[in-house]
Amino acid sequence: MRFSKLIGKTLKEIPAEADTISHQLMVRAGMIRQLCAGVYSYLPLALRSLKKIEDIIRDEMDKAGGQEVGLPVLQPRELWDKSGRAEAFGKNLFELSDRKERRLVLGPTHEEVITDLVGYFVKSYRDLPVMAYQIQTKFRDEPRPRGGLIRVREFTMKDLYSFDIDEKGLDESYRKMRQAYQNIYRRTGLPVIMIQADSGAIGGKDSSEFMAVTECGEDVIIYCDKCGYAANSEKANSIKAEGVNEGLLEIQEVATPGQKTIEEVARYLGIPKFQTIKAVFYIADGEIIFVTLRGDIEVNEIKLKNLLKATDLRLALPDEVRQAELVAGSASAIGLKNIRIVADESITMGTNFVAGANKPDCHLRNVNYPRDFKVDLIGDIALAQAGEGCPECACALNSARGIEVGHIFKLGTFLSEKLDAYYTDAEGISRPIVMGCYGIGVGRLLASVIEASHDEKGIIWPMDIAPYQVYLCPLFMEDDKVAKVAEGLYSALTGAGIEVLYDDRPDSPGVKFNDADLLGIPLRITVSPRTLEKGSVELKWRCDKKPEIVTLDGITETVTQAVSAAKDGA
RNA sequence: CGGGGUGUAGCGCAGUUGGCUAGCGCGCAGCGUUUGGGACGCUGAGGUCGGAGGUUCGAGUCCUCUCACCCCGACCA
Incomplete structure (x- = not known):
């Protein structure tokens, strides 16, 4: 490719x-351009890298036994009502609606469609296991797109879905x-950790x-250097500081004027x-919830949501707290009634805690569970936090912070049951197909490689996903000899299958x-x-x-060898 | 949705208590001189000042409404 004809200009200044x-580097390099919030056009340089990543993913999926399919972006809303996940995605x-007022959605993912599809064709245990995947555009109306390609509303994602007869097959x-x-990340040159x-x-x-x-990652990873335990903070467990354990004492009221937190x-x-117990108020699916836990510990909202089996969870607003007649700060x-109380272990x-007295400027000493409240x-x-004990080995x-560049799930039979994807086993009994799903955001992976x-x-591309392998850089093009050698090199290298900018x-x-x-093209040749x-x-x-x-003699071979030596080799 | 911020040329920005023809740098076009780590000179093109309404003799500047985008929190590949 001749740079003079390339669509996309480089920028000297950092875009505001x-x-x-x-994000900065991709915009400056002329790789992407934003059309609206969380929606980007990919210019040739970006698209070339994206395609290379896709090809690596494709290769690994095929090797693992996956079959590529193409699935609709436009999907009937019915399907999402049937699976019950329309609500979960919210x-x-x-x-959107079509001309006949039929309600449609732009697929945010394709589990529903693939389950419907595979459920139609797979009828017998003889048809299993199968794995199907697709690399396509998905749409999610994210509340807040951010970080260039890291979090967008229209994005390319690879999703593979596995279908097995039982848990063992799923494993x-x-x-x-x-x-x-692991292979994909190695080949794309992105160091990752699995958590x-x-x-x-x-x-x-x-x-x-x-x-x-x-640093710019949206997720917090909690990990242990000693034993290798690693988990998303949404999921992580930890050993908390021991409380004081002594004989239970009488409750005592104590004045705490103006002391709220x-x-x-x-x-x-x-x-x-x-030595304290605190209270936090949430609204779970419209119901106010009284959450109580030890004072040194923060609420993990994901765990709370899961414990409550709620689909929507948020902190209660001051008005809602007042309406529930709760005394914020105390x-x-x-003695509370008519409100659901959820506690952390x-x-x-500990014993003899200080807790609120449910009247302003007043707390109670020597509060003990379950003696004093239910x-x-x-x-x-x-919430697990750095410094606390590892749940596996008790070390600190x-x-x-990290960017989630892939997520794999054992789905089980939840979707196959909802969407009638059953097979007949060897005994002639009908059973739901056991599913798994495995996703990678392609654009996010690209952005993460640049971050890393x-x-x-500027950018330093690994050879396997660089938009071009060689940057041919003649200086003083008006010199006939330079121009001639450069042109010659360009056609020779291109002819040898090298990707030359x-x-x-x-x-x-x-x-x-x-x-x-x-x-950031890996190899620069200056003439x-x-x-x-x-x-x-x-x-x-x-x-x-x-x-x-290096001498011009045999330059094509020299460069060809250098380029292939720099590849991952997979 | 809550909190904060920004909208002036393709990009980055300046524009005073309202004042006459809206500027600067980069980029772009032309000419010339240069050039192994973002050169220089001259000339030139490019603007509904995000949008609508209002106040005023006069609005980029003041008021009201509105839209877009960015950042911090709740969701996810």
Whole structure:
């Protein structure tokens, strides 16, 4: 490709809209352009890399036994009502009507469609197991798109769905996919860690996420250096500080004028935070919920949502708290009626706590569960935090931020039951197909690679997903000899199957070198009067500091070998 | 949806207490001189000041409404 004809211009200045590195670099390199919030056009450079990533994914999916299918983006809303997931997706679902007023959705994912499809063709255990996948555009009306391609509303996603006769088969499919995913990340040059995850709106049992560790990540990973335990903070468990265990004492009222938060109360009374019990108020599917836990611990809203089996959960507004006649700042479960009380297990870890007195400026000492109050539901709803104990080995946990670049789930039979995907087993009994699903966001993966591989000058592409393999960079094009050698090299290399971006622009060396660094093409070949004097050209790897001079004799072979040596080799 | 912010040329920005013809840098076009790490000179094109309404002799500037985009929180690949 001749740079002079390439659609997309490089930018010197950082676009004001972009604040994540990958976003800035992609805009500056002329790879993407935003059309509206969370919707992007892909220019040739981006599309080439995206296609390469897709091809790697395709290759690994095929190797693992997957069959590629094409599925509709336009889907009847009925199907989503039937699976019950329209509600789970809520406003994230893009909805529309056709001319006959039939309600449709733009597919946010394709489990429903594929289950319907496979359920139609698979009738016998002899037809199983099967794996189908597709790489297509999906639509989600995200409340807040952000970070360039990291979180968008229209995006390309690979989804593979596995169909098995039983849990054992599912375990095997899951294992294959996990391996395929590791291969994909290795080949795309993206370091990831696999962590335990909550299964979210999709539901199901086991679930793992593949996280690219980076500061700009949206998720928090809790991990243990010692034993390798790693989980999304939504899912992570931890060992909390031991409470004080002593003989139960009489409840005592104590004045706490103006002290509302746990910090204030603990400081005022001169006690540690873990010697208190706090209260937080939520609205779960319209019902107000009184949540209580030890003062040093934060609520994990995902765990709370799962414990309550709620589809919608949010903090209650001050008005709603007032209406429920709760005394914010001095609330406790003691003596409360007509409200559902949910507790974290931590209230059993310790004795003689300080808790609210349910009247302003007043707390109670020596509160003990279950002596002094009852709860409707108790479970683990605690947020794990760095510094707490690892649930596996008790060592101190760490935390990091990451981008979720893949998520695999054991779905089970939830969807097949709802959508009538049954097979007949060897005994002639009808059983629901056991499903799994495995997703990768292609654009997000691309952005994550840039987050992980760049310097102050620009992108540093791994060879296997670089838009071009070689950046051919002649200096002083008006020199006939330079022009002739460059043109010759361009056609020779292209003819040898090398992907060459040929900077045929009449710009100064500085401009060309800087653009070369910005675009991050792995191998740069510089041709100039200076190199030609010695009958040679200069080779420089984007990831290296120093160039090397190589002779023009056999240059095509030299470059071909260098390029293939730089590939992953899979 | 709650909180915060920004809308002026393709991009990045300036524009005073309202004042006459709306500027600067980059980029773009032409000419010339240069050029191994974002060169220089001259010339030129490019603007409904996000939109609507209002106040005023006069609005980029003040008021009301509205739209878009970005950032922080609740969702996810």
